[in-house]
Amino acid sequence: MSPKSKQQNELIKVGRKHEISATALKLFAENGFQHTTISAIAKEAGIAKGLLYNYYDSKEALIKEIIISELHQFTNLFDSNNDGILTAEEFEFFIKNTIATLKKNPEHWKLYFAAFLQKDVLQILRHELEAKLMPQYLILIDYYRRKGETNPEAAALLLTATLDGISLNYIHAPDAYPLEALGELILQKFK
Amino acid sequence: MSPKSKQQNELIKVGRKHEISATALKLFAENGFQHTTISAIAKEAGIAKGLLYNYYDSKEALIKEIIISELHQFTNLFDSNNDGILTAEEFEFFIKNTIATLKKNPEHWKLYFAAFLQKDVLQILRHELEAKLMPQYLILIDYYRRKGETNPEAAALLLTATLDGISLNYIHAPDAYPLEALGELILQKFK
Amino acid sequence: MSPKSKQQNELIKVGRKHEISATALKLFAENGFQHTTISAIAKEAGIAKGLLYNYYDSKEALIKEIIISELHQFTNLFDSNNDGILTAEEFEFFIKNTIATLKKNPEHWKLYFAAFLQKDVLQILRHELEAKLMPQYLILIDYYRRKGETNPEAAALLLTATLDGISLNYIHAPDAYPLEALGELILQKFK
Amino acid sequence: MSPKSKQQNELIKVGRKHEISATALKLFAENGFQHTTISAIAKEAGIAKGLLYNYYDSKEALIKEIIISELHQFTNLFDSNNDGILTAEEFEFFIKNTIATLKKNPEHWKLYFAAFLQKDVLQILRHELEAKLMPQYLILIDYYRRKGETNPEAAALLLTATLDGISLNYIHAPDAYPLEALGELILQKFK
DNA sequence: CATGAATGAGATTTCATTCAT
DNA sequence: TATGAATGAAATCTCATTCAT
Numbered sequence: 001m002s003p004k005s006k007q008q009n010e011l012i013k014v015g016r017k018h019e020i021s022a023t024a025l026k027l028f029a030e031n032g033f034q035h036t037t038i039s040a041i042a043k044e045a046g047i048a049k050g051l052l053y054n055y056y057d058s059k060e061a062l063i064k065e066i067i068i069s070e071l072h073q074f075t076n077l078f079d080s081n082n083d084g085i086l087t088a089e090e091f092e093f094f095i096k097n098t099i100a101t102l103k104k105n106p107e108h109w110k111l112y113f114a115a116f117l118q119k120d121v122l123q124i125l126r127h128e129l130e131a132k133l134m135p136q137y138l139i140l141i142d143y144y145r146r147k148g149e150t151n152p153e154a155a156a157l158l159l160t161a162t163l164d165g166i167s168l169n170y171i172h173a174p175d176a177y178p179l180e181a182l183g184e185l186i187l188q189k190f191k
Numbered sequence: 192m193s194p195k196s197k198q199q200n201e202l203i204k205v206g207r208k209h210e211i212s213a214t215a216l217k218l219f220a221e222n223g224f225q226h227t228t229i230s231a232i233a234k235e236a237g238i239a240k241g242l243l244y245n246y247y248d249s250k251e252a253l254i255k256e257i258i259i260s261e262l263h264q265f266t267n268l269f270d271s272n273n274d275g276i277l278t279a280e281e282f283e284f285f286i287k288n289t290i291a292t293l294k295k296n297p298e299h300w301k302l303y304f305a306a307f308l309q310k311d312v313l314q315i316l317r318h319e320l321e322a323k324l325m326p327q328y329l330i331l332i333d334y335y336r337r338k339g340e341t342n343p344e345a346a347a348l349l350l351t352a353t354l355d356g357i358s359l360n361y362i363h364a365p366d367a368y369p370l371e372a373l374g375e376l377i378l379q380k381f382k
Numbered sequence: 383m384s385p386k387s388k389q390q391n392e393l394i395k396v397g398r399k400h401e402i403s404a405t406a407l408k409l410f411a412e413n414g415f416q417h418t419t420i421s422a423i424a425k426e427a428g429i430a431k432g433l434l435y436n437y438y439d440s441k442e443a444l445i446k447e448i449i450i451s452e453l454h455q456f457t458n459l460f461d462s463n464n465d466g467i468l469t470a471e472e473f474e475f476f477i478k479n480t481i482a483t484l485k486k487n488p489e490h491w492k493l494y495f496a497a498f499l500q501k502d503v504l505q506i507l508r509h510e511l512e513a514k515l516m517p518q519y520l521i522l523i524d525y526y527r528r529k530g531e532t533n534p535e536a537a538a539l540l541l542t543a544t545l546d547g548i549s550l551n552y553i554h555a556p557d558a559y560p561l562e563a564l565g566e567l568i569l570q571k572f573k
Numbered sequence: 574m575s576p577k578s579k580q581q582n583e584l585i586k587v588g589r590k591h592e593i594s595a596t597a598l599k600l601f602a603e604n605g606f607q608h609t610t611i612s613a614i615a616k617e618a619g620i621a622k623g624l625l626y627n628y629y630d631s632k633e634a635l636i637k638e639i640i641i642s643e644l645h646q647f648t649n650l651f652d653s654n655n656d657g658i659l660t661a662e663e664f665e666f667f668i669k670n671t672i673a674t675l676k677k678n679p680e681h682w683k684l685y686f687a688a689f690l691q692k693d694v695l696q697i698l699r700h701e702l703e704a705k706l707m708p709q710y711l712i713l714i715d716y717y718r719r720k721g722e723t724n725p726e727a728a729a730l731l732l733t734a735t736l737d738g739i740s741l742n743y744i745h746a747p748d749a750y751p752l753e754a755l756g757e758l759i760l761q762k763f764k
Numbered sequence: 765c766a767t768g769a770a771t772g773a774g775a776t777t778t779c780a781t782t783c784a785t
Numbered sequence: 786t787a788t789g790a791a792t793g794a795a796a797t798c799t800c801a802t803t804c805a806t
Contacts, residue, residue: 033225034224034225110308113304113308113359114308116359116363117301117304117305117308118223151372151375151376153369153372154369154372154373154375154376155376157360157368157369157373158353158357158373158376158377158380160356160360161353161356161357161359161360161373162349162352162353162356163356164355164356164359164360165351165352165353165354165355165356165357165359166349166352166356168304168307168352168355168356168359169348169351169352169355172307177348178344178345178348181342181344181345182345182348182349182352184342184345185342185345185346185349186349189349189380189381190380
């Protein structure tokens with residue numbers, strides 16, 4: 001008799017939205033952005049096409065929201081509450097942790113990288129990303145300075161680039177890639 | 192008024208084909224795969240749409256040929272005297288040349304990386320890619336083995352990953368990125 | 383906590399219905415039929431979409447009811463004492479009242495004219511319209527016959543057409559249009 | 574062997590465009606804007622839907638271009654090359670000519686009126702329309718001034734409105750409407 | 765009576781590809 | 786070889802209407 005309560009509706013909406021984005025994410029990872037249609041997403045999510053537009057204004061908006069939300073999660077990985085001084089021990093932990101994270105969900109990382117190459121998406125998040133990553137970067141520079149590196153900035157950038165490159169290569173052929181061995185080697189060369 | 196000779200026609204054909212791929216590359220880099228239409232490529236190249244199909248069987252084929260050709264240019268940098276043995280000198284030359292190539296046309300590389308993340312594109316290129324890169328990979332492994340590395344395979348992969356990572360980072364902010372300094376550092380750590 | 387009486391419910395219903403039609407009228411006038419959605423009407427009226435369908439069977443029905451009701455208001459202006467005989471005094475009153483009505487809400491009339499040009503809307507209203515307007519048309523003819531006009535039918539049609547034309551012109555530029563002066567002139571020429 | 578010449582293509586294009594707009598015009602008149610779909614226009618014109626978009630950017634653009642082009646034709650009816658003095662004889666000719674024009678193509682006039690009620694379309698042509706109609710209006714005012722009317726501006730506006738109103742009424746029921754009789758009456762009352 | 769999430773038919777639009785010339 | 790009008794399949798998007806609650 002009576003309509004659904006506001007809380008009920010809110011629950012439904014949040015659930016649906018998450019359902020849609022999860023489905024879309026899955027299909028993007030499976031088939032790529034280009035070949036993932038709204039129809040396919042709706043079908044896979046078990047809803048009518050039209051409903052999707054109750055939650056996202058357009059396909060473009062859907063893709064962007066998903067990527068942005070993924071990148072948000074990504075940037076949160078780098079939130080640290082340490083004292084600003086990186087010890088050799090912490091360095092080792094950082095590297096191993098990065099590798100473990102990578103191993104846990106390669107598909108997500110593929111999306112991150114795809115996102116990095118989407119000009120407009122990146123634009124939106126650039127400031128946020130920089131704000132998140134800058135402290136880490138500064139700590140790394142300090143680490144290398146204390147170690148007596150001639151060009152600590154370059155050293156920090158090199159480590160970052162190496163980790164990016166490993167990630168990129170790993171997500172392409174997760175099964176065959178010797179992540180751990182590379183982790184060891186990084187510690188040898190970069191610690 | 193005499194008909195063009197076969198050689199002349201061949202020349203025109205090769206030139207035309209290059210013109211098309213260069214135009215396509217430019218537009219892909221500017222607007223992304225998705226938003227670059229065959230019409231736009233033909234218009235920008237100053238030819239009719241139909242003619243494009245005399246040179247490339249499909250849009251897919253066009254994209255793939257461009258990427259392969261990019262890759263070709265890159266792989267040719269390696270092991271300049273082709274004797275299968277990489278000397279320290281050649282190694283240095285390879286690194287420096289890679290960096291110079293990167294600097295010369297970041298847009299090309301952006302395309303390359305974007306393609307790398309397009310599942311289907313990669314799938315078809317994988318064999319070709321492997322065939323191209325494998326010899327060089329083997330040469331690198333051999334290089335590190337001769338240098339006495341414990342895990343020469345990992346060392347080769349790490350170098351590759353680092354170069355990829357640098358490329359990826361560089362194409363995002365070409366102006367501020369200290370490519371040369373990183374090149375020096377690579378030589379220090381990886382030669 | 384006692385349930386609402388039948389009369390109360392009836393009052394709410396009538397009020398609600400009027401609220402909806404007023405809102406719809408406003409939005410139709412602002413954005414045109416085509417670009418006014420049921421959702422927008424419901425939102426603007428502060429009710430749920432579903433409730434609107436308790437009052438009107440369809441969007442078409444809503445539009446038609448609005449137009450008919452507009453027309454109703456208009457036709458009631460005519461032949462104020464309903465005796466079937468139009469006096470010169472009543473004629474003057476009719477003209478002045480028409481002009482006053484026009485001035486009061488140009489948007490209503492814009493809708494009315496727009497509707498007039500929508501084939502299907504008109505089709506359905508034609509009978510109803512004729513039934514409403516015919517008596518008044520006959521009264522006008524009678525008026526002109528008594529005045530000794532050679533072609534009283536044409537005279538009646540001409541007056542009708544003139545009033546329509548004035549309305550049409552007025553709603554386009556209400557501010558600059560000398561409605562009153564035209565009213566005077568009509569009385570001079572048509573009374 | 575050789576492609577179509579530029580002139581040939583130009584001919585095809587102009588012909589097609591005219592074909593499309595004529596078909597659209599016909600269907601608009603038959604079914605109204607609202608109920609005329611791009612599919613229906615394409616089908617009736619015997620072409621693929623897609624082709625329509627080679628000639629018009631969108632349905633909206635198609636509709637507007639047609640209306641604007643119709644209105645252009647309409648404004649051209651009012652191009653006069655007379656001496657600025659309207660004689661009683663010329664007045665009579667003007668009225669009769671207007672009525673004859675109306676009779677020749679009621680469907681077009683219906684579109685004109687529909688156009689007048691499309692806010693944005695009118696906006697585009699307002700200046701042009703005013704420029705075309707103003708001279709006529711001034712000549713009419715002068716005509717009534719010379720005749721000793723107290724308010725010649727109002728008299729001119731009233732005539733204009735009356736003609737508009739007649740047109741509006743006529744296009745609704747062309748068969749039964751006594752156009753000629755009304756023409757005579759106008760001459761009686763307005764000359 | 766009241767809600768608004770959900771439907772689904774149908775509209776518009778895009779664009780790689782073909783083909784008559 | 787070269788053209789670009791034309792195709793048509795498939796995509797995105799809209800919105801009046803329904804219905805479980």
